[in-house]
Amino acid sequence: xxxxxxxxxxxxxxxxxxxxxxxxxxxxxxxxxxxxxxxxxxxxxxxxxxxxxxxxxxxxxxxxxxxxxxxxxxxxxxxxxxxxxxxxxxxxxxxxxxxxxxxxxxxxxxxxxxxxxxxxxxxxxxxxxxxxxxxxxxxxxxxxxxxxxxxxxxxxxxxxxxxxxxxxxxxxxxxxxxxxxxxxxxxxxxxxxxxxxxxxxxxxxxxxxxxxxxxxxxxxxxxxxxxxxxxxxxxxxxxxxxxxxxxxxxxx
Numbered sequence: 001x002x003x004x005x006x007x008x009x010x011x012x013x014x015x016x017x018x019x020x021x022x023x024x025x026x027x028x029x030x031x032x033x034x035x036x037x038x039x040x041x042x043x044x045x046x047x048x049x050x051x052x053x054x055x056x057x058x059x060x061x062x063x064x065x066x067x068x069x070x071x072x073x074x075x076x077x078x079x080x081x082x083x084x085x086x087x088x089x090x091x092x093x094x095x096x097x098x099x100x101x102x103x104x105x106x107x108x109x110x111x112x113x114x115x116x117x118x119x120x121x122x123x124x125x126x127x128x129x130x131x132x133x134x135x136x137x138x139x140x141x142x143x144x145x146x147x148x149x150x151x152x153x154x155x156x157x158x159x160x161x162x163x164x165x166x167x168x169x170x171x172x173x174x175x176x177x178x179x180x181x182x183x184x185x186x187x188x189x190x191x192x193x194x195x196x197x198x199x200x201x202x203x204x205x206x207x208x209x210x211x212x213x214x215x216x217x218x219x220x221x222x223x224x225x226x227x228x229x230x231x232x233x234x235x236x237x238x239x240x241x242x243x244x245x246x247x248x249x250x251x252x
Contacts, residue, residue: 094135095122107187144182
C-alpha cells in the first residue's frame with residue numbers, strides 16, 4: 001500500500017507554478033493594486049456584499065485576503081431580457097469646473113466625444129494614475145492652468161444605450177488657479193456668467209447637478225442616455241458632507 005501512495009511529501013512545502021498568475025478579465029483587482037496570491041474573487045449580487053473573503057486593496061496599494069468586499073468592485077452588471085446579466089467595463093474620467101463667482105470657466109470641445117458642446121475640463125484616468133492627478137493633468141493640457149486645491153464634489157456614472165462600457169466621472173471644483181486660460185487642441189476656454197450658463201449647448205445632465213456643485217453640495221448620480229441628447233432615466237442625490245464619495249452604482 002505504501003508504494004501506491006503519491007510522492008507528495010517529496011515536494012517542497014510551497015511550490016511556485018507558471019500558471020499561478022493573477023486572474024485576468026474584468027474580475028481582476030484594480031490596476032493600482034498588486035496581487036499577493038491568485039485567489040478568484042467571490043461572485044455575488046452587485047447590490048450585496050460577498051458572503052466570503054476575497055481580495056481587498058490595502059492602504060499600501062497591495063491586495064490581500066481577509067475581509068468582505070462589495071462585489072460591484074470588480075464588475076458592473078446590465079440586466080438583459082430574460083433575466084440574464086452582462087458584465088460591463090467601467091472607465092474612469094475626470095471633470096474640473098473653475099469658478100470665480102459670478103462667473104465660471106468652460107471649454108468648447110473642439111473634437112472627439114462631445115465635440116461642439118461646452119463643458120468643464122477633464123478626460124480619461126490613465127493606468128497607474130490617481131483620479132486627482134489625472135484631473136490636474138487634463139486641466140493643464142486643455143486650458144494651460146494649474147490649481148493648488150481641487151475639491152471633490154461628486155461622482156456620476158453614465159450609461160449609453162449600445163455601449164457596453166460605463167463612464168465613471170469624478171467631478172471637481174476649483175475656486176482659484178494659476179496662469180491664463182489658453183486654447184488647446186481639445187478645448188477653447190471662455191468665461192460665462194453664472195446666470196447665463198449655455199445649458200442648451202451642454203450635456204443635458206449638467207443642468208441637474210451643476211446647482212449642487214455651485215452650492216458646494218456633495219452628490220452621487222447615474223444617468224442613462226439613449227443618445228447624446230436624450231436622458232432615459234437618472235438618479236441624483238445629495239450626500240452628507242461627512243460621507244466619503246466612493247462611487248459605485250450600488251450606492252444609488
